[in-house]
Amino acid sequence: MxxxxxxxxxxxxDFALAFMRENPHDFVIAADKGMEFLRRAERLPDVIVGDFDSVSPETLAWFAEKKVEIRKFQPQKDSTDMEIAVLMALENGxxxxxxxxATGSRMDHMLGSIRNLSLAxxxxxxxxxxxxxxxxxxFGGPLTIKKEEQYxxxxxxxxxxxxVTNLTLRGFFYPLDGYTMTCDDAIGVSNQITENEARITFDSGRLLVIESRD
Structure with missing residues (x-):
């Protein structure tokens, strides 16, 4: 699912609408203020979660009238709205x-969302x-990125x-061979794929992979 x-x-x-059209999903969760975008787009999620401290009462009422399932949490909670949404997605199979x-001007929220990737x-x-x-x-293990599919x-x-131990990169402009990368390392920033596919292997650790375009 x-x-x-x-x-x-x-x-x-415009990007989000196009992405949703081109990448259909079986289940949609709105995390708190995310429902503002969905209301504008007139799209109904399957469930809405959050403490609703950053959404307008009008938007919340609009979804309530549409009979969308709403799960409200207290603001004084141990988990962020995004963490709750990710855990719900996992629990639903x-x-x-x-x-x-998950990105934007609030760096604390963005970093928290990136950390939630470890839950999945x-x-x-x-x-x-x-x-x-x-x-x-x-990623916690090897991966391959095809040049035609890179983001x-x-x-x-x-x-x-x-x-990340024994990190080896093939098919990149800047290759690596058996490198040990620590969290203080910036050697992996802004590489480029030069072959039809790029291969990333390592023995242990977890690797954050960020594909970017200007």
Missing amino acids: KTLIIGGGNIDY STQITVLG LCAGVPCSIVDAHNRIRL GKYVSLLAFGEP
């Missing part, structure tokens, strides 16, 4: 999760944060927590 989560960050309206509206990784479920310029994913021109690799 493919699940789409709409968060309350900055959303490029999602086999793939995509998140829109631990569950063995592919999860991507996507906006008009970036696709962000977290933009640049590929940046960052160690996520513990060191």
Whole structure:
């Protein structure tokens, strides 16, 4: 089951609509302010979650009138609205999760959303944060990126927590061979794919992969 989560960050309206048309999902979760975009687009999610401290009462009432399931949480909670949405997606048996509206001006929220990728990784479920310029994913093992399918021109690799050992890159402008990358390392930023496919292998650790376009 493919699940789409709409968060309350900055959303490029035209991009998001096109993305939803081109990438249909089986289940849609609105996380708090993410429902503002859906109301404008006149799209109904399957469920809305959050403490609703950043959404207008009019928008909340609009979805209530449409009989959309609403799960309200207290503002004094241990989890962010996005974390609640990701956990719900996993509990519902999602086999793939995509998140829109997780990036924007609030760096604390964005970093928190990136950290939520580890929840999906631990569950063995592919999860991507996507906006008009970036696709962000977290991996615990080897991956291949086909040049024709990459999300933009640049590929940046960052160690996520513990060191990434024996990191080897093939098919990139800047190759690596058996490198140990730590969270203090910037050597993996702004690489480019030069062959039909790029191969990334490593023995241990978790690797944040950010594909970007200007």
